[in-house]
Amino acid sequence: MEAATIPDVKANCRPQPVRCKHCGAVTKESTDFCCGGCEAAFVKSQAKNSLTHFSATATNEKANTYTLELGVEGVHCASCIRLIENALTAHPDITAARVNMSTERLTFSWTGARDRGDELAAEIEALGYKLYDITTKDRTSSATDVEKELIKAIAVAGFAAGNLMLLSVGLWSSTAEAMGLATRELFHWISALIALPTVIYSGRPFFRSAFKVLKSGHTNMDVPISLAVILACAMSISEIIRGGEHVYFDSAVMLLFFLLIGRYLDARAKGKARQSASILLSKLAGTATVYEGGLLVRRPVKELKSGMRVLVAAGENIPADGTIVKGESEIDQSLINGETLPAHAKIGSQVFAGTTNLLGPIELITDKVSSKSLLSEIVRMMEVAEQGAAKYVRLADRAASLYTPLVHALAALTFIGWWLIMQAPWQVSLLHAVTVLIITCPCALGLAVPVVQVLASGELLKDGILLKSGDALERLAGVDTIVFDKTGTLTLGHPQLTNGTYTQDQLKLAASLAAHSRHPLSKALVEAYKGELIPLTVEELSGKGLASELNGVTLQLGSRRWCGPDDKTRASELELWLAENGNPVAHFEFADKLRPDAEQTIRQIHQMGLRSVLLSGDREITATNVARALGIPEVIAEVSPTEKCAYLNELKSHGKNVLMVGDGLNDAPALAAADASMSPSTAIDIAQNTADIIFQGDALAPVLKTLKIARRSTKLVHQNFGLAIIYNIIAVPLAIAGFVTPLIAAAAMSGSSLMVILNAFRLKKRAKF
DSSP, X not given: OOOOOOOXXXXXXXXXXXXXXXXOOBOSTTOSOXXXXXXXXXXXXXXXXXXXXXGGGOEEEETTEEEEEEEEEOOOSHXXXXXXXXXXXXXXXXXXXXEETTTTEEXXXXXXXXXXXXXXXXXXXXXXXXXXXXXXXXXXXXXHHHHHHHHHHHXXXXXXXXXXXHHHHHHHTSOHHHHOHHHHHHHHHHHHHHHHHHHHHHTHHHHHHHHHHHHTTOOOTHHHHHHHHHHHHHHHHHHHHHTOSOOOHHHHHHHHXXXXXXXXXXXXXXXXXXXXXXXXXXXXXXXXXXXXXXXXXXXXXXXXXXXXXXXXXXXXXXXXXXXXXXXXXXXXXXXXXXXXXXXXXXXXXXXXXXXXXXXXXXEEEESSOGGGSHHHHHHHHXXXXXXXXOHHHHHHHHHHHTHHHHHXXXXXXXXXXXIIISOOOHHHHHHHHHHHHHHTOOHHHHHTTHHHXXXXXXXXXXXXXXXXXXXXXXXXXXXXXXXXXXXXXXXXXXXXXXXXXXXHHHHHHHHHHHTTOOOHHHHHHHHXXXXXXXXXXXXXXXXXXXXXXXXXXXXXXXXXHHHSXXXXXXOOSSEEEEEETTEEEEEEEEEEEEOTTHHHHHHHHHHTTOEEEEEOSSOHHHHHHHHHHHTOOXXXXXXXXXXXXXXXXXXXXXXXXXXXXXXXXXGHHHHHHSSEEEEETTSOHHHHHHOSEEEOSSOSHHHHHHHHHHHHXXXXXXXXXXXXXXXXXXXXXXXXXXXXXXXXXXXXXXXXXXXXXXXXXXXXXXXXX
16 A cells, blocks of 8 residues: 655745736746736737727728728717817828717728727727717617706706796895895805705716816817806805805806707707618518528528528518519518509519518518618618718818817906906906806807708608718709700600500510510510410520511511511611511510609709700710700710710819719719719619719609709808807807806807707708799
């Protein structure tokens, strides 16, 4: 039997060596790190590991370039926007950065690694702003909580202000001799007991914001507001202790009351701006029925991928853009194109996410996932339009960026001027300085453009008009010449059978052949015949037409050159011939139908003093006929895409501001060359990507409405800038001169913002064209 091993108790009691947390080397003096470099590296790695992983949602549009869109909480003014954007653009790898205050979205792009987005987001959070992933977080409850907090703060401030005003009436309408020193001091202390808890509770939204930015070494609009309130209260307490005659608790509380009302209205306006996008995106929530391994399973809509086969029952929303492969139904597309009548959908029809299947079950193969669907693209375009940095937005941002240093300088100079030059008591001098801090708030200037932009994009969206560029309306307002493409723009782009020489039996025979082709004229022929088709075995010959046999008779349907008469007549581009045993027996003529309101819209455009031009690659006779029917005086036909672009550049060289309206691949260069551009929703992708504005439906009236909205919104922006400038020209000198009290300053500042908002809402009244 082996002897038991006795453990070395002394060895176990010896202190074990401490190893560096970063490199693992034995440290000296039992410290956590062997050197300062390891400690710094460890702290940096821990900070990196603690980053919120937002970058997973970044989009990679081109090599080594990423774009990240995040929600941002705590943005209240133009100074907040400037602070965030400047913090990002200070980095050389940032290519773009923009904050949309209306929808509370931050969008920035950078070059380099994807993970770089998390570091940039952490830097913004360090400034005191909370970021969140808009694809996963529901902002409804959060926004409601903010509004509830503001309502409570308003209620407390309003109740306190009412009571303080009752006390102030007695204090300001009487003298110390008439009232008695003891009574006056009692009223002062009662005012302090009411005001101080109110300021602490109701001022939290401003104090929190100011503290966060000051902690990061920056400033925003809430800093001078907080400073003004605190100084007014501190000065009042000092006056009570010294036995002074006047206190200013009523001014501090009334200032908070007015500012809180403005902050609440701002929160409500942001909620309205997000509401339309939220309603649209809610259509993409929930689950979808998917075929997997021959079985039907339920999958979250966000997990759908391109190429999946999806079953959509009657009454369900279509979860993703796709093509119908089984079934037939009516689809409610009002959410997409504004049409009240449902669209008929059958095998081969394109359907879009968010639309509703009304009648029977259908099966579809998904083309695009929900995040890249037409509906998601609409929401993205709305937000891009609202946050685009137009000329007037940039002007407002530059003006607001001067606010903080300028207002603090003015307040300091006011205090020094009254105290040292005018020999006024320091209390009076400080009161005038506080008044300057309050009255110079740039809210009116900051609201001058965004309110008009949000209202204008909302009005246009109601009619299915989508803004892709933030400065589109600004550029559109200066347009004096409109250049139209023909096919798909002035016309619907869908040929229809209009004339010809044929019998009903010959139409039936031709439609039976045409049913086997996807050519636009074949589709039009099938649509024109409403009866039962003859089953045929058909061969499609490229560049010629369709061939078949029926009861020993050889049938041909195609171009004049292949199966039409052998004469010198110039073939129409929109015609088909039916031949039996090589002999032409029927002739079908087609026309591309004009948009139903095209003539009326062109006439109203001319009444606005605008010049119209038809620029088309079609034959001259076809283009001339369309122009004559619509009353367009200038026609340029049979032009290539390069020639279209050259023509627009020539117009611009003569000082013309040009709007191009087109839908085809050959229009894309001209759309890019124009000062402003529009495309119908039926346009090919490249045309839509190039155009500034997309309009839905079969009408041409959206072009007219957009022009009117553009002119009206630009006029309102000018008016808003004028109102903001006039307010500051009048109010600031009065405050410096001592003619305004803090109470009047608070009312004037809130009134200027309200005046700008109400003026912007005139757009909605004038939008009913």
